[in-house]
Amino acid sequence: MTQPPKVAVLGSINMDLVCTTEHRPEPGETVLGTGFTMVPGGKGANQAIAARRSGATVQFLGALxxxxxxxxxxEVLTDSGVDAARLRSLPGASGVASIVVEAGGENTIIVTPGANGQFRELDADDLAAVADADILLCQLEIPVETVAAAARHARAHGTVVLLNPSPVRELPAELWGDIEVAVVNSGEARRLGAALAAVPHVITTRGADGAAYRGPDEEVHVPSPKVRVVDTTGAGDAFTGALAAAWQRGPERALAWACAAGALAATQLGASASIPDAAAIAGLLGNTNAEATGRY
Structure with a gap:
């Protein structure tokens, strides 16, 4: 039996404060909400849970x-089977995201980093976890220098570096040189432009239209399964975590797996709570014989 991939996720963890409303307020406008819930989230934590539910062995590196x-x-990490031994505790507040979701499922998000913004150093055990992983999965809700240090160490030890460069910001050329796989949405792809040219493998998500892959030898487009959209908040993170778990199976199969994960995540309210497991993803793909390890 093939061993599951080992994914180290370096990133943020937040409490998401989610308000639902018929339409998002315009500047200066007050609207009535239709509901409120608190859901654990953060791009790093969401992607870690998504990778774990897709069958990978996952270790999370972050700060509360x-x-x-x-x-x-x-608790939400450990209950999902993610190794949280490298999740440190720092003085002050944890990260918080204030999210408004309108009736059609679109959202706006304000992230207050809290401890995520103070996660500036990697110790020897953190670096050992990075070196031991098959894939290092990063985002940009923690300081760029921490991401760059982890990516540099990963590259030196043969670990594939997968970056979801969100929220978009200026990155040093040295960091782009360490990235093997980038996952962006269409807007991020336009803003990053030529910076992505240095990345060997680029995946662009296109919402309901699926995702496109550009690699050294081929370009692939994979459609998204059709679902009833409730909340798109966690869809991108579900896609990226599932992609990391399936990456070793090749771009086209990984994209199909990730598109199904993202589609399913959009059918429920909240980020981490909506992330599907491997059996649900396989079922949506129509492969009832797929094992719950993420193979299909």
Whole structure:
């Protein structure tokens, strides 16, 4: 039996404060909400859970504050089977995301980094986890220098570096040189432009239209399964985590797996709570014989 891929996720973990409303307010406008919930999230944590539910072995590297949200945020990782031994506790507040979701499923998000913004150093155990992984999965909700240090160490030890460069910001050329796989949406692809040219493998998500892959030898487009959209908040993270778990199976199969994961995540409210497992993904793909390890 093939061993599951080992994924180290370096990134953010937040408590998402989610308000639903008929339409998002315009500047200066007050609207009535239709519901409220608190859901553990953060791009790093969401992607870690998505990779784990897709069958990978996952270790999470990140930071929590010392507040009322911290125990629940740690618990959601461990309950999902993610190794949270490298999740450190720092003074102050944990990260928080304020999310408004309108009736059609589109959202706006304000992220307050909290402890995520103070995660600036990697210790020897963090670096060992990176070197031991098959894939290092990063985003940009923590300091860029921390991402760059991890990517540099990963590259030196043969670990594939997969970056979801969100939120988009200026990155040093040295970091782009360490990235093997980038996952962006259409807007991010336009903003990053020529910077992506240095990345060997680029995946561009296109919402309901699926995703496109550009690699050294081929270009592939994979459509997204049709679903009833409720909330798109966690769809991109579900896609990226599932992609990391399936990456070793080749771009086309990994994209199909990731598109199905992203589509399923959009059918439920909340980020981490909506992330599908391998059996659900396989079922949507129509492969009832797929094992719950993410193989199909």
């Amino acid at each position: 504050g010392r507040d009322l949200f911290a125990p629940r945020l740690r």
